[in-house]
Amino acid sequence: MDGIEINFDGLIGPSHNYAGLSLGNVASARNAGAVSRPRAAALQGLAKMRRLMELGLPQGFLPPPRRPHLPTLHRLGFGGTAADTCAAAWRADPGLFARAASASAMWTANAATVSPAPDTADGRCHLTVANLATMAHRSLEAEDTLRVIARVFGMQRHFAVHPPVPASYGDEGAANHMRLTAGHGAPGIELFVYGEARPGGFPARQDRRASEAVARLHGLDPARTLFIAQSRAAIDAGAFHNDVVAVANERVLLVHEQAFADQPAVLAEIARLMPEAVILEVPAAEVSLADAIGSYLFNSQIVTLPTGAMALIVPAETQDTPAVRDWLARSIGGSGPIDRLEVIDVRESMRNGGGPACLRLRVVTDAVGLAALDPAFVLTEHRWSQLHRLVETYWPEAIDPAELGHADVWQAWGAAYDALDAWIGAPR
Numbered sequence: 001m002d003g004i005e006i007n008f009d010g011l012i013g014p015s016h017n018y019a020g021l022s023l024g025n026v027a028s029a030r031n032a033g034a035v036s037r038p039r040a041a042a043l044q045g046l047a048k049m050r051r052l053m054e055l056g057l058p059q060g061f062l063p064p065p066r067r068p069h070l071p072t073l074h075r076l077g078f079g080g081t082a083a084d085t086c087a088a089a090w091r092a093d094p095g096l097f098a099r100a101a102s103a104s105a106m107w108t109a110n111a112a113t114v115s116p117a118p119d120t121a122d123g124r125c126h127l128t129v130a131n132l133a134t135m136a137h138r139s140l141e142a143e144d145t146l147r148v149i150a151r152v153f154g155m156q157r158h159f160a161v162h163p164p165v166p167a168s169y170g171d172e173g174a175a176n177h178m179r180l181t182a183g184h185g186a187p188g189i190e191l192f193v194y195g196e197a198r199p200g201g202f203p204a205r206q207d208r209r210a211s212e213a214v215a216r217l218h219g220l221d222p223a224r225t226l227f228i229a230q231s232r233a234a235i236d237a238g239a240f241h242n243d244v245v246a247v248a249n250e251r252v253l254l255v256h257e258q259a260f261a262d263q264p265a266v267l268a269e270i271a272r273l274m275p276e277a278v279i280l281e282v283p284a285a286e287v288s289l290a291d292a293i294g295s296y297l298f299n300s301q302i303v304t305l306p307t308g309a310m311a312l313i314v315p316a317e318t319q320d321t322p323a324v325r326d327w328l329a330r331s332i333g334g335s336g337p338i339d340r341l342e343v344i345d346v347r348e349s350m351r352n353g354g355g356p357a358c359l360r361l362r363v364v365t366d367a368v369g370l371a372a373l374d375p376a377f378v379l380t381e382h383r384w385s386q387l388h389r390l391v392e393t394y395w396p397e398a399i400d401p402a403e404l405g406h407a408d409v410w411q412a413w414g415a416a417y418d419a420l421d422a423w424i425g426a427p428r
């Protein structure tokens with residue numbers, strides 16, 4: 001199969017704010033209460049999408065679901081009109097309202113886990129929507145995500161879409177999943193990374209049983225599937241997802257030395273299953289876990305360019321951290337497997353703990369599968385410009401989380417969703 005990767009970035013929603021909702025996510029906690037800039041945030045995300053398009057890569061987007069999530073507020077006993085519901089929820093419990101208002105669906109690496117066709121028993125690309133059950137604000141995403149994923153990947157000859165696994169087993173999607181392969185279109189090995197929390201430590205969000213269920217649902221070959229425990233040191237340092245300490249593309253694995261519980265055994269097993277794998281292990285002596293997590297070095301995108309060269313798309317924060325900047329200067333280009341560096345600015349998302357890799361869901365398909373995607377969610381230059389204009393027109397400039405529940409704040413979001421829906425066409 002002629003494998004082609006397309007990234008679906010989450011369009012950052014108009015309700016983007018800093019409510020400090022994610023325990024174990026140090027950036028989210030540090031910026032709690034700060035004033036956010038939704039318009040700038042969404043434009044930063046669009047600029048990243050544009051950069052990948054300029055590099056010659058296909059690019060899609062997933063729209064922000066409507067917030068606040070009224071069905072949740074209704075289930076919690078707030079009723080009446082939308083205005084009554086929001087006013088009552090905000091009055092009763094601002095923290096609860098903030099959970100219903102979060103724009104966290106922007107981080108589409110947590111939308112689903114994807115197994116490309118060459119790895120699955122029935123030869124289709126399988127997607128399982130993540131339940132995101134561990135964090136209250138993120139658990140609200142699954143319903144809308146399932147709907148939009150089912151629409152984008154509706155062609156069942158090429159794609160199989162699975163609903164989330166039961167919420168008793170936390171699943172955070174592709175952020176805890178990696179694939180190594182000789183080339184996108186060749187069979188690969190799939191690596192599922194799960195967490196086991198330390199009593200009193202930060203929560204582990206990916207349950208091993210959820211990962212095992214996803215592998216079963218996708219029809220993966222057990223001999224080519226690894227289940228890997230995340231190291232507790234990484235979780236406790238703030239690596240709430242594996243994609244904060246490791247990233248893979250084709251035959252390349254970039255990983256921090258302290259990512260996994262039994263790292264030597266994992267790396268040996270990878271080398272056994274895939275001798276051509278190139279493992280770039282970053283020693284803690286060169287980049288500490290704290291620097292890795294502070295800069296989001298590993299929350300980068302590694303992409304294969306049309307020329308076959310690889311680029312590493314890193315957040316600007318990597319350039320502010322001397323140990324990380326120096327490691328990049330030494331390691332990218334030259335004789336290494338990654339040929340060039342692209343530094344991008346997604347600072348608004350970063351302040352909530354979401355880097356370049358968090359903002360995208362990667363899907364490997366082929367030319368026929370690509371043509372089968374719903375074109376409403378695939379970007380061309382023209383559609384990108386239209387989306388850009390829409391964001392400039394409708395997204396609010398700033399949000400103070402202390403004013404989240406004020407009617408004029410969330411009513412402005414409604415106008416933005418309406419404009420976006422009208423542009424996408426048909427209800428989603």
Ligand SMILES: NCCC[C@H](NC(=O)CCC(=O)O)C(=O)O
Pocket residue numbers: 017018019020021022025028029102104107109110135138175240241352353354355358
């Ligand atoms: N993959 C990156 C996910 C970041 C996300 N942050 C948040 O939800 C922060 C939201 C807030 O605090 O308002 C999370 O922790 O799941």
